Amino acid sequence: MTVLPLCPTPIMQHETVQMAHGAGGRLSQSLMQRVFMPHIHNSYLDLLDDQAKLDLPPGMVAFTTDSYVVSPIFFPGGTIGELAVNGTVNDLAVGGARPLYLSAGFIIEEGFSLAELETIVISMAEAARKAGVMIVTGDTKVVGKGQCDKLFINTSGIGIVREGVNLSCRNLHPGDSIILSGTVGDHGMAIMTSREGLSFQSRIKSDCAALSGMIAAMLDVAPAIHAMRDPTRGGVAATLNELAVSSNVGISINETTIPVKAEVRGACELLGIDPLHVANEGKLVVAVAAVDAAKVLEVMRSFAEGRDAVIIGSVVNLHPGMVVMRTAFGSQRIIDLPLGEQLPRIC
């Protein structure tokens, strides 16, 4: 019997992402069909055109973009995918826009597990569903081993700004109340304590969440809210400073009102880090006229994302561009911008 020599056919079923998955050929197609399309589909994406052609409702268009490079990509309370959806949704929502459409660009390191990629895609689809947005266009690129850290995601988003709403970081007025939607530092500490090499264990979960639903309800009862920001990198301290500088007003807050979860406090003490400098991914800082504060607070507290909302201070006529905290002891100190990366310290 003669055995016919078989031409070796290329391997089509991979466990990990290969350079060829990003080369536009058959493997690229198989990546789309196997990992993305089963989980993310809608009338725009399913056309597989190079662009999504969108019908937008009337109103001003809000447009934003953000890149997500978090490490680790799976962390307690979320994934890089959920972060990429919620972060961009929140950037639209804090401008008073109803988030509608997202793009998603993936930069994947060669050798990254396809199963993990799929898990992340599923988490993105679920986050988009919860936030009521559609991922309508996307892109994947594969880079060589070591050229990126597992997976980077960029998302851009489009939303329509509500009529009659004018939210801007330049709108703060003396007398405004400053509301914080909940505990500070959860996301940053969840990331930091789950990183290798720091010998930590904690049950701290990221607060990663879409705020668009809560924000819409807040604007329903108080369309005249002056400003909103989600205090991500740099934490509440950075956000308050940006607001104070942009509006050229002072902000005064009370130390005893700032909510911090017990475990986050513990981790911050251990690492010598100020919770006000730690990133959040599902929190909101709101500046609103004092007369509207109570009803905004009530609405916020009716949402899971705003259950612990509290007034932490007010906008004042003093020290323009500066944030000052009244300590538990009755003294005052400046709340400054954090300087770059938060480093665990021994001293």
Next chain:
Amino acid sequence: MKYIDEYRDPELARKLLDEIRRTATRHWTIMEICGGQTHSIMRNGFDQLLPDTIELVHGPGCPVCVTPLESIERALLVAARKEVIFTSFGDMLRVPGSAKDLFMVRSEGGDVRILFSPLDALQIARDNPSKEVVFFAVGFETTAPANAMAVWQAAREGIKNFSVLVSQVMVPPAMRAILSSPANRVQGFLAAGHVCAVMGYEEYEPVAREFHVPIVPTGFEPVDLLAGILKTVELLEEGRAEVVNRYGRVVSREGNLVAQKIISEVFEVTDRQWRGIGLIPGSGLSLREAYSHYDAEKKFDVSHICASESPLCMSGSVLQGVLKPDGCPAFARECTPEHPLGATMVSSEGACAAYYNYHRNFAL
């Protein structure tokens, strides 16, 4: 948080402040040695709440601040080497040498990692046998047991690809240097509680006698600090140059004898340069001969590297309590945390940085 929250009680703090106000009949200048205490004082605004009679000056107890420029330069050279994984506490990464800091070395391809414990550096050495793992062993007596244990354990396990760049300093010689200076204004000391946790406070008794100053081992929480200040003021008012412990839950007279034993097994006393201050005899620790093969300065032949500091920076006077940070002409002008002229502005607990972060407007 047990053993933290009780010592942050505003009511108790207010009563202690009242008692300090009542006890002090004249002006007293008290130095808190430790940068962590400076940080806590400024963070809680006690400088605003204490009576005008009590002047706190800030001591040299910040290892990041006093690590000499030449040690930083040596660290930068070692960290940049291809075969090296350079490990350090987070504090040291932003400290500038003459032209660079460790972050810049990392951005240029150096493998620089932040650790919480020196034992983690040993683990990295076990995991990376083809690499040389170097730990930047800075610190006061508090950190000496951790650094000493890493070396001792490396020797015990026979780990060869591990070494330490030592810049260990000690408090009592620095206190003597401050008290011996003709410019000295310090009348009483809050001794650094966690240094005393390791070393005890017996070694402060001769200092108190010789220089006729009260010395009070003190903790870091608001109530601890105020209780320490109150005791110092009482001793000053009564003219008693004694050492009285106000951090009894952590500090004993003899300290941690097990830790002291390993420190003296691994390290010996040496003269050391302090950034901004200069050479203080007998103020440092270096590896004993038996452990010299763990000395990164020798392993990588960098002990000849010298460096001199910017003449503009007055951190030496700040570190000795002669000058307050906001008394420096460059403070918050040429010198900011983004562009520090000296190390006291770099470390978040350096006196200049603490003033800048919490109170700079009061000076401007």
Next chain:
Amino acid sequence: MCLAIPGKLVELSNENGLKMGIVDVNGSKTRACLEYVPEIQLGQYTIVHAGFALKIIDEEDAAESLKLWQELIESGAFQPDEPDREPPTFESL
């Protein structure tokens, strides 16, 4: 200098011949070397610096000093000589 935080010992272990443990600070846990506090028992509090337990907290001393202060407050021994000063305002600083 020298951040050292009190926490409760919740686990004991041995790594590479060193006595190690897990210390809980308000629910967040960190690994610590216990070689310098060889007599420590589970449930005791210790201060941790740079991954090393440096001292078992003296509970008796802690309770005593707090009690003393509390008594001073309650007995009214700490009475201000002057009426409470208003906390300083930003402008006055």
